[in-house]
Amino acid sequence: MENRSYFKLLKSAGFNLESWQQETPMALFRRLLVVSYATLFVWKIERSEEKNAPAVRKF
Numbered sequence: 001m002e003n004r005s006y007f008k009l010l011k012s013a014g015f016n017l018e019s020w021q022q023e024t025p026m027a028l029f030r031r032l033l034v035v036s037y038a039t040l041f042v043w044k045i046e047r048s049e050e051k052n053a054p055a056v057r058k059f
Contacts, residue, residue: 010035 015035022028
């Protein structure tokens with residue numbers, strides 16, 4: 001697996017980091033929180049060994 005920084009992930013994984021237009025620190029924090037959760041969720045699915053994991057990955 002390729003070693004990537006979190007910043008590079010945000011830029012290259014379809015999160016469009018450059019186009020974020022949050023005007024307050026709290027808005028930016030909320031956006032980062034949602035993106036971080038989504039990233040973690042996908043990572044967990046990718047590495048899951050449960051019996052229905054292949055079907056979820058295919059979806």
